Amino acid sequence: MAERPHYTEIDHTADVGVELRARDLVSAFERTAACMFDLICPLDGVGSGWSRRLTVEGRPGDLEHLMIRWLSELLYTSTSEEVLLSRFKIEELNVEGRGVGGGSHIVALVHGERIDAGRHAVRVEIKAPTYHSLRVEETPEGWLVRVIFDT
């Protein structure tokens, strides 16, 4: 079973959001992914026997776009493969536009487990991550990420 990440839930009226800090950009992306899936189903109840390597592309120099593409790709993978994801290892992260087609990109190995309605305590369905109040920002204390999800 995976470990649950640390994050603060944002008090949004209709939806759910998270705010988290990370020491570097790679861990900011990895941890945001972990937070999103922890909202769906606490990660300490999700295994990691299933895995897949994913490539995500975004606009050059646009961290917010890359973050939304990354989270959307993970949600799509989760629903189309009927898996809950629990571990996220980013192998390549480029935001400056040196990726395929001149955009930013991520290559990651993600792990998870097939959804089992009897065993997984699914808390909420996340439809999508949104740009509303989105922050992917370097601060003196490290990276700050804030995402509000449509639920």
Place this chain on the structure above:
Amino acid sequence: MPSGSRGESKSRSTSRGDLTEVADCVWEIARSGGMRVPGRVYADEKLLPQILSDKGIEQVVNVAHLPGVVRYSLAMPDIHWGYGFPIGGVAATDPSEGGVVSPGGVGYDINCGVRLVASTMRRENIEGRIPELVNALFRDVPCGLGSSGAIGRLSQRDVRDVMADGARWAVMRGYGTETDLDHTEEDGCLSSADPSTVGKRAIERGRSQVGTLGSGNHFMELGFVDEVYDEARAAAFGLERGHVTLMIHSGSRGLGYQVCDDYLDVMQNAVPKYGIDLPDRQLACAPIESPEGKRYLSAMACAANYAWANRQVMMVLAKRSIAGVMKATEEELGLRLVYDVCHNIAKMERHRVGDREKLLCIHRKGATRAFPGDHDDVPDCYRSAGQPVLIPGDMGTHSFVSAGTHTALDETFGSCCHGAGRVMSRTKARKAARGRNLADELRRMGVYVTAKGKATLAEEMPSAYKNVSDVVDVMDRTGIARKVVRLKPLGVVKG
């Protein structure tokens, strides 16, 4: 390393002092900064403090920045903080004035909506059988996260047909009748749908979800008519005091989410391309007449049609389920569709602006169409009464049926509220529900609830919502939608 913080809203916060009451229960936010039109909020003194407690009003202001927005950025009394548009938001944009269409003004659950089924069963006829009925509905209509398999997996070609034909697709396959189509907004199909504008991923996600409820705030609710406010209109809608009803709330499922997601991405490029300046990136949009805008509207129509087919199939499965438990035919039970409305949509409609009639793009994000009876788009059977407006409340109290009016056409582009509107965040609701048995509490209130997820029940607890009666009363008092009947829930299936 670039630090991209452009998603952070540039909008200003609003307070009571920014609102001026211009008519009974109508509050105006004057134009300022980049606002192209004023904002208007429908609320009474009781609802206003709740409305001001989150960022909903700020979002009304943000929507007023959209290019080509006409007259006002509107908010219904169930307004609350969404993402991009407020929930309960209405905005009309004019294609001839460079007006835009914004996927964020529709939302991820395209054509999320409600349908109401009436019956000739009296409440006494199902006394003591509510758990049996609710459990049968729970068994026969798939619900919960990623629910699938109501009618078997469709081919990609079938999904394209669903997207092109909407509710008719279901009727042609034996799920319901022609009358059902007549009793559905737009006859259950937007003709502007073009399946070639929908991506492979969306189609793939649509293959197994026709006829499924989903999760979150979606539900099926067995109830009865417990109060009639307008006998003539109630009779026209076929709603009689004491008779049993079934309400279904669902949308376009994963297919719709994917269409929204795909086109928000398209719009991210369209915003700089067309030189649009926005206070919130989630409002990303493109001119209605641009290739991006046209393609989005065609794809959105596909998802809307999918949602109508979904609710049509769900209704038929639910009717069969009820008939099975009651050991009677659907005809004997008098099960018939009153109406089906969508409350997350952007539609091209003709409206009067000043002394001219114009074709406008009406965004309804958590708002319901509320046309008067003599409007061409209202079926003949509701000519005298007006279009039925379905307003679900929370699962513990009531739901309402109102009727559309000319005032709505004049003031709100024929739009009305869509529900109670949340007042408590999902996080707070979960905390408030800790250590409580909500299913038991609801049972003591006379409502038998079955939910797929425990958390869903907590998040959707009655106190998480505004009092739906207050919301509906504002619409009645302002003449936007006339209150017709109140429904009391008896049993609820939650996703």
